[in-house]
Amino acid sequence: MNKDLNKVRTMADFAEKGESPEVLFWVGCAGSFDDRYKRVTKAFVKILNHLNIQFAVLGTEESCTGDPARRAGNEFLFQMQAMNNIQILNSYHIKKIVTACPHCFNIIKNEYPELGGNYEVLHHSVFIQQLIDDGKLKPSDNNAFKGVKITYHDSCYLGRANNIYQAPRRLLESLDADLVEMKRCRTKGLCCGAGGAQMFKEPEKGKKDINIERTEEALETGAKTIASACPFCMTMLTDGVKNKEKEEEIKVLDLAEIIAKAENL
Amino acid sequence: MFVLQIILFFIVIGTTGYFLIRRIRRIRSNIRLGRKIDRKDHPSKRWKNVLLVAFGQKKMFKKPIPALLHIMIYIGFLVINIEVLEFILDGLTGSHRIIGQWLQGIGAFEFYHILMNTFEFLAILVILSCLFFLIRRNVLKVQRFTGEEMTSWPKLDGNLILIFEIILMIAILKMNGADQVLQSRNVEGYPETGSLFFSKTLFFGFYSKYQTDFVVVVERVAWWFHILGIFGFAIYITYSKHLHIVLAFFNTYFAKLEPAGKMDNMPEVTNEVKMMLGIANETPQEQPTEIPRLGAKDINDLHWKNIMDAYTCTECGRCTSECPANLTGKKLSPRKIMMDVRDRAEEIGESLRRGGKGFEDGKSLLGDFISKEEILACTSCNACVEACPVLIDPLSIILQIRRYMAMEESSSPQSWNSMFSNIETNFAPWKFAPSDRFNWSKE
Numbered sequence A: 001m002n003k004d005l006n007k008v009r010t011m012a013d014f015a016e017k018g019e020s021p022e023v024l025f026w027v028g029c030a031g032s033f034d035d036r037y038k039r040v041t042k043a044f045v046k047i048l049n050h051l052n053i054q055f056a057v058l059g060t061e062e063s064c065t066g067d068p069a070r071r072a073g074n075e076f077l078f079q080m081q082a083m084n085n086i087q088i089l090n091s092y093h094i095k096k097i098v099t100a101c102p103h104c105f106n107i108i109k110n111e112y113p114e115l116g117g118n119y120e121v122l123h124h125s126v127f128i129q130q131l132i133d134d135g136k137l138k139p140s141d142n143n144a145f146k147g148v149k150i151t152y153h154d155s156c157y158l159g160r161a162n163n164i165y166q167a168p169r170r171l172l173e174s175l176d177a178d179l180v181e182m183k184r185c186r187t188k189g190l191c192c193g194a195g196g197a198q199m200f201k202e203p204e205k206g207k208k209d210i211n212i213e214r215t216e217e218a219l220e221t222g223a224k225t226i227a228s229a230c231p232f233c234m235t236m237l238t239d240g241v242k243n244k245e246k247e248e249e250i251k252v253l254d255l256a257e258i259i260a261k262a263e264n265l
Numbered sequence B: 001m002f003v004l005q006i007i008l009f010f011i012v013i014g015t016t017g018y019f020l021i022r023r024i025r026r027i028r029s030n031i032r033l034g035r036k037i038d039r040k041d042h043p044s045k046r047w048k049n050v051l052l053v054a055f056g057q058k059k060m061f062k063k064p065i066p067a068l069l070h071i072m073i074y075i076g077f078l079v080i081n082i083e084v085l086e087f088i089l090d091g092l093t094g095s096h097r098i099i100g101q102w103l104q105g106i107g108a109f110e111f112y113h114i115l116m117n118t119f120e121f122l123a124i125l126v127i128l129s130c131l132f133f134l135i136r137r138n139v140l141k142v143q144r145f146t147g148e149e150m151t152s153w154p155k156l157d158g159n160l161i162l163i164f165e166i167i168l169m170i171a172i173l174k175m176n177g178a179d180q181v182l183q184s185r186n187v188e189g190y191p192e193t194g195s196l197f198f199s200k201t202l203f204f205g206f207y208s209k210y211q212t213d214f215v216v217v218v219e220r221v222a223w224w225f226h227i228l229g230i231f232g233f234a235i236y237i238t239y240s241k242h243l244h245i246v247l248a249f250f251n252t253y254f255a256k257l258e259p260a261g262k263m264d265n266m267p268e269v270t271n272e273v274k275m276m277l278g279i280a281n282e283t284p285q286e287q288p289t290e291i292p293r294l295g296a297k298d299i300n301d302l303h304w305k306n307i308m309d310a311y312t313c314t315e316c317g318r319c320t321s322e323c324p325a326n327l328t329g330k331k332l333s334p335r336k337i338m339m340d341v342r343d344r345a346e347e348i349g350e351s352l353r354r355g356g357k358g359f360e361d362g363k364s365l366l367g368d369f370i371s372k373e374e375i376l377a378c379t380s381c382n383a384c385v386e387a388c389p390v391l392i393d394p395l396s397i398i399l400q401i402r403r404y405m406a407m408e409e410s411s412s413p414q415s416w417n418s419m420f421s422n423i424e425t426n427f428a429p430w431k432f433a434p435s436d437r438f439n440w441s442k443e
C-alpha cells in the first residue's frame, strides 16, 4: 500500500470534476497558519486518508469564521465573515463539516444557522470517536500509547459550551492509555486562558496567568502527555510547559496527533 | 380582646399585602426596563428545568454538604408554610388551631398530631442547618463568601436571613410549648394537639412553672411574633438576595435552552451587513425609527432576562469561585456583575418612579458600576454559567457590554483592533497573506 497519506484536494477541484466529498474539513486559521497547529492539521489529514475518507478543504477560499471578532464584541466584522463563508459553503452545497478547532466548531454549528448556514458540524474528536465506534478505526493492541499516562484538558468550547466531554476521553481509552484526570475536569475544567479573544491580547492585571495555573494542574497529575483538542489550548499549555522548563519531558499533543502516532501514520 | 385581635390581624395582613404588592410591581417594572427577548419556546424543556433545577436543586448537589443543609431549610420552608396557612386562618377568624379542630371533627386527629410533630422536627433541622451556615460564613470563613463585592450590606444580609429563620423557628417551638401547658390545664380555647416532642422537651417544663395568665401571654406573644415575623420576612426578602426563593422558579423557566457556547445574534447588524454585501433580504423588515444602541452600556440595553438574573442572584459566589480570571487575581467577578446590574436597575427604577432623571442621570452600568478592565478579563469560558445553581448567565451581560465597547465606543484594546483589521484585510486574525492559507499542504 503506497497511497499518499498527505493528499489534500480542494472543494474547487471536486466541483470541477463534478464530484462531491463525504465531508468538508474546515482547517481554520490556526490550522492553516500556526506552525504548531499545522502539524495537527496534517495528522488529521493522514487519518482521513488512511481510512479512505473522501474529504475536501476550501483552501484559499476559506476565511476566518469570525469567532475572535464576535467574542471581542465586533459583531459587524463577525457577520461579514460569516456571510462570506456561508455563501461559499452553500455554493458548494456542503452538508457535513469536520474541524479540529472547537471555536470554529461552535460558531459554525451554533451561530451560522441564524445567518443561513445549516450544516452537520463535527469536532474531530467526535468524528474520530465515531470511526472507532463503527469499527472503521481499530487502534492496535501494541500502540505507542498503551499504558501511557495521559491527562486530557477540556476545551471550554467543547465541554461546557457544547457538552462534549466523553468523546475525547473515549478516544484515549480506546488506545488503552492510562487516562488521569486533573483536579478540575469536565464541567469544572479550568480554561486555558485564551478563549473569548484573550488569545489576541495581553491578559488583564492579576496575580498569575491562567495558563500557568492550568499547566500546574496538568503537571500535578504526573502525566508526561497532555492531550488537548483546541489550537488555543495547545498554544497556552505549550507556553505553560515551557515556562516551567519542562518541554523536554512533557509533551502537549492534539488528539489527532495521538491517534496518528498510535496508528504509525 | 377577641374582636380586637381580629381587627389587628386584618390591619397587619392588609399592610403586608400592600407593601408586598407594591414591591413586586416595582421589581417587575425594573425587569421590564430590559429589551425584549423570546424565552417562551419549548415549554416542556423549560418545565423540566424548573423541576430539576429549582424544585430538585440539581445544581446545588455539585457541593453535597451545603446542598443537604440547604435542602433541609428549603423543605422546612415549604412544609412549615402549611402551618402559616393555619396561622392566617386563625388570625382572620379569631379561632385557634382551626385546621386541627376541623381534622379532629372528621376523626383525623392523629393526622394533625403527626403533622405538628413533623413541623417541629423540620423546625429543628432548619435551626441546625442555619447554625451550620452561620458558622461556615463567620467562623470557617468559606472563601466564596468574601470578595470585593461582598461589602457590608451583602454580608449582613446573608447573616440576617439565617438569624431571622432561627428566631422564627424558635418562636414556633415556644408557642407550642406554652400551648401544651395550657392544654394540660384545660384552659378554654386551647384544643388538644397531642404531645409534641420537641417543644415539650424544650419548653414544657419551663413554662409549667408559671401561672396560666402568664403562659397565655407567652403563647399569644409567640404567635404574633411568628406571624409578624413571617410577614416582615416576606417583605424583607424582596430587598434581599433571598428573593431567589421565589424568582428561582421563574428564572429556571426562562433560562437559555440553546448550547451555552451560542451567542445571541444581532438582527439589526444582520440587516445592515446584508445590505452592504448586496444580499437580498428575504424578509424585508420595516426600518425601526430609532436605531437602538449596539451592545449594552446601561440597563435598558440588556434584555429583561439579564435583569431577572440579577434579581435572582443568591450571591453564593459559586460563579466567581470557578472563574479563571478571578482565580488568577483579575478584577473580574461574575457575581459582582450580577450585583451591579441589580443595583443599577434599582437605582434607575427608583429614580424613574420619583420622576427623576432615570437613565439621564449621567451615570451608566459600564463606567460607574462595571469597569472595562473587568469586562476585558473574561475568557468566555462559561464556568460561571455552569456553576450557577439557579441558571444565571453572567457571560451574556459581559459579551453585550463588549459589543458596546467595540462598536459604539471603539474602545477595544489596541491588540484587538489589530486583530480586527487583520481579519478585515487578511481574513485571519494574524498578519498572513490570504493566498498563503493553503501553503500548509505543500510544506
Ligand code: SF4
Pocket (backbone or CB within 6 Å): B319, B322, B323, B324, B325, B326, B332, B333, B334, B377, B378, B379, B380, B381, B382, B383, B384, B385, B394, B395, B398
Ligand atoms: S465566562 Fe468569563 S466571567 Fe464567566 S467564569 Fe469564564 S472568565 Fe469568568
Ligand code: SF4
Pocket (backbone or CB within 6 Å): B312, B313, B314, B315, B316, B317, B318, B319, B320, B334, B335, B338, B387, B388, B389, B390, B392, B394
Ligand atoms: S450568579 Fe449564580 S452562582 Fe453567581 S453568585 Fe449569583 S446565584 Fe451564585
